[in-house]
Structures are given as C-alpha cells and as structure tokens.
C-alpha cells in the first residue's frame with residue numbers, strides 16, 4: 001500500500017501552520033497544527049512527533065491547545081507537555097479521554113500512531129493570550145462530542161478543527177452525529193468571523209461561505225434522502241443512488257468511515273419510527289433538527 005510522508009509550512013496573515021502526516025492511498029490523513037502568536041492550536045499525530053518537536057522548539061511557545069481529543073489533533077499534547085514543558089489545554093470534555101486514553105481502531109494506529117497520556121487543563125471560555133489577544137472557545141459537537149472551535153474575535157479568525165474538512169462529504173464516521181454537526185454549523189455561522197483555519201483543508205479566506213456551503217450541502221442531502229425514503233426506498237438503495245458504492249475508504253477503515261453511515265444518518269434524522277413528533281422540536285418536512293439535543297438517535301444499520 002503506497003504511503004508517503006507529507007509536511008509543509010503555511011503562512012497566512014501572521015498565522016503559521018505546519019501540515020504533518022502520512023498520506024495513505026486515497027485516505028488523506030495529514031493534519032495541520034497552527035501557531036497564533038505564542039499559542040499552538042492542535043498538535044498533529046503522534047507518529048509525527050519529530051517534525052512537530054522541531055517546529056515547537058524553534059518557536060516561542062507559551063501554551064498548546066487542542067480542538068478535540070482525536071489522535072491526529074491531540075497526538076503530541078503529552079510530549080509537548082512532558083518533553084518541552086508547555087502548558088497544555090483542551091476543551092473540558094476532552095480532558096477525560098486525553099488523560100485516560102481512548103480506544104483506537106487498527107487503521108488509526110497504523111496511520112497516526114497511539115497518543116501518550118497527559119492531563120490537560122480545561123480551557124476557559126475566553127483564553128487570554130496576552131498583548132490584548134484572546135481565543136474564545138466555541139463548542140461545536142457532532143464530529144465528536146468534544147469538538148471545539150476557537151475564535152480570535154479581533155481579526156475574525158476561526159480555527160475550526162474538524163468542523164469543516166470539506167464542503168461536500170460522502171462519508172460519515174460511525175461515531176459522528178450528523179444532526180449535531182448541522183446544528184453546530186448553524187451556531188458557528190452566527191459568529192462574527194471571516195477566515196477559517198481548517199485542520200485538514202488549510203486556510204479558507206472565504207471561510208463563512210465555505211461553512212455555509214457545507215451546511216447547505218448537508219441540509220440538501222437530508223432532504224434528498226427523505227424524499228427517496230418517502231418513496232419507499234431503503235438506506236441501501238438510497239446510498240447507491242446518491243453516493244454510489246462503498247470504496248476504498250470504507251475498506252481501509254473497517255467501515256468506520258462509510259457512505260452508508262452518512263445516508264443512514266440522513267434517513268434516520270426525522271424518521272416517524274423514532275416516534276418524534278413536530279411538537280418535540282423537529283419539523284416534519286425539512287428534516288433538520290433546530291438544536292443538537294433534539295435529534296433522534298442515528299441508525300447504524302439499514
């Protein structure tokens with residue numbers, strides 16, 4: 001299986017980025033860590049520590065924060081703390097998995113490696129960066145329960161972790177909550193920001209338009225799925241019709257990432273079988289729950 005190592009630097013309006021990681025056939029698995037002044041946001045996967053270490057050592061680093069616990073984001077947090085002495089922070093909901101460790105699937109170990117453990121400090125709602133700068137923590141669950149964006153309000157920078165990744169997606173992780181993602185995109189779009197710093201896609205100068213595009217795509221996909229569901233089609237049929245057969249991504253990840261997961265999540269979002277009525281807060285036609293907490297459970301099987 002062809003594997004290559006990728007790392008390069010990014011610079012945008014004083015924010016520096018370092019892309020690190022392996023690229024495994026079509027599964028692009030590199031991740032970007034960003035530096036805003038003396039603050040590092042995300043740390044790259046554990047098997048990229050040598051590159052990350054050099055980057056951190058060559059810079060004045062006052063603190064390291066992560067957007068969520070996934071190994072390609074928090075992977076070097078422990079080493080930044082233990083080897084370099086950096087104060088480390090995470091969203092409050094990330095503290096437990098980063099401190100105690102979390103289960104990894106074989107493909108995750110292969111591509112990113114296993115993070116060491118560390119107990120980060122829970123990040124305050126507004127983190128003072130000194131020199132009048134601050135970072136505001138914006139919870140944005142869906143991709144993971146603890147996914148958090150960081151807003152630099154003066155310059156309109158939004159560090160989105162894995163909220164965006166791409167405007168059109170054909171896959172969903174088995175543990176992602178699509179309706180929460182939609183609700184998070186809506187909530188984040190109410191903020192005043194311009195530039196998005198995505199952990200995988202890189203810098204998006206038209207960040208607001210990009211996040212809108214993703215929101216519109218997901219809402220539209222749910223509508224298309226509901227339309228076909230109302231015609232009597234099942235998840236398997238709709239998956240084939242709208243996104244095609246499963247490909248290498250599903251096979252490589254043991255179906256942790258799959259097209260089926262995505263269509264299932266759309267299909268189940270306002271299913272009458274879930275017993276959720278419009279009075280519970282979910283409109284029957286447009287199929288998108290207004291708030292994360294009211295979405296019915298997502299099915300993982302057809």
Ligand SMILES: [Zn+2]
Pocket residue numbers: 068070073143144162
């Ligand atoms: Zn992630």
